[in-house]
Amino acid sequence: MLRTRVTEFFGTRLPIVASGLQWLANADYAAAASRAGLMGFLTAASFPELSDLRDEIRRCRDLCEGGPFGVNVSMLPKLVEGDRTEAVFDLIAGEGVRFVETSGRNPESYLPRLRAAGIKVVHKVPTVKHARKAQAVGVDMVEVIGAEAGGHPGMELVGTIVQATLAAREITVPLVVGGGIGTGEQLVAALALGADGVLMGTRFLVAEELCAHPGYKTRLVEARETDTTLVMQSLRNTLRALRNETTERIQEVEKEKPGDLSALMPLISGKLGRQAYETGDMRLGALSLGQSVVFADRVEPFAAIVARIEAEAEQALERLRRLGG
Structure with a gap:
């Protein structure tokens, strides 16, 4: 239905990228995206041992049944002791x-x-600005995320519709935009702005294939676009996460001791989040979540989510056709 430089680049049916998700983007997630006609990434950081990452890559390849998949490598902003980026790439x-x-x-x-x-x-x-730099050093594709995105949307917090328009005017390599995107209408809008595809993460958190506690998914189905909040700004590493007891406490500590990593670490540790995903206790952890959670309105198979997005996109295109007479 929609052929772009993104579908040609990955060899996918749709110009949608299912981005890496800490602890949750395993082989089941990436392969479900691939089989549904999307590009899916599993997250290297979810596997502390390299041998486990190797096994997961091999399992993903089997599950994809010949379809494309990739690996997300989230590199720390600066090199620290124990950084294993080179080993992961090898x-x-x-x-x-x-x-x-x-x-x-x-x-x-x-x-x-x-x-x-x-x-x-x-x-x-x-x-x-970062997209221009990435293009200049020679990456093959750029993904630009706006303020609505879950995870780390940066410090400037420019909205996705502005980011997408600016990026499309300046970036010549294939361009993917994300942040608050979870519907087919938004996919069509992004393409109209000049992007080649969209990035989705939050929208797929309620997929049946996702390895998270049912209580977690139920909470997301109930969530609204106003149920996220920003933390870690005092560390210059802004995180958009689900509003819960942990994020409230983080905000209190940031007011009392801004930039104090040692005081914040017990609250922002990924171990807390992993525990929430495993137990369904949504009070725990700074759980990355974008404002597009409002569109994650039911738990269903990954393929069913994608089918709904396709139907929404077709309806949006039809509206545009009618406007054109």
Whole structure:
């Protein structure tokens, strides 16, 4: 229905990318996206041991049944002791993965080794300024996210419709935009603005294939667009997350001790979030969530979600046809 540079790049049916999700983007998630005609990424950071990541890549390849998939590598903003980015990239190359989604810091130093392995690099950024830089260093595709996005939307917090328009005017490599996008109407709108595709994460959190507690998914079905909040701004690492007891406490600590990582770490540790996903206790953790959660209105198979998005897109296109006479 919609052929763009994104569908040609990945070899997918639809110009939609199911982005990596900490702890939740495993082989089942990425493969469900692939089988539904999307591009799906599993998240390297969800697997502390490289051997587990290797096993998950192999399981994903089997589940995809020949369809495309990739690995999300979230690089820390600066090198720290114990950084394993190089080892992860070496493993990915050794397993013959064709696509990598990077974020966090400039991937320039890793591009030669990734290109030598035949890997295409998609870099995710929070501003058009960063998109220009990514394009200049030679990434193959750029993803630009707006303020509505779950996870880390950056410090400037520019809305997606503004980001998309600006990026489409300046970026010449294939462009994907995200942040608050969860419907077919929004997909069509993004393409009309000049993007080649859209990024979705929050919308797929209620997919049956997602390895999260039923109580977590139920809470998301009940959530509104106003049920997210921003934390970690004092660390210059803004996070949009589900509003809960943990985020309220984080905001209190940030007022009392702004920028104090040691005081915040017990609250922002990924272990708390993982516990929430496993137990359904939604009081726990800074759980990344975008404003598009309002569109995640029922728990259903991944393919059913995508079918609804396709139907919405077709309705939007029909409205545009009628406007054209």
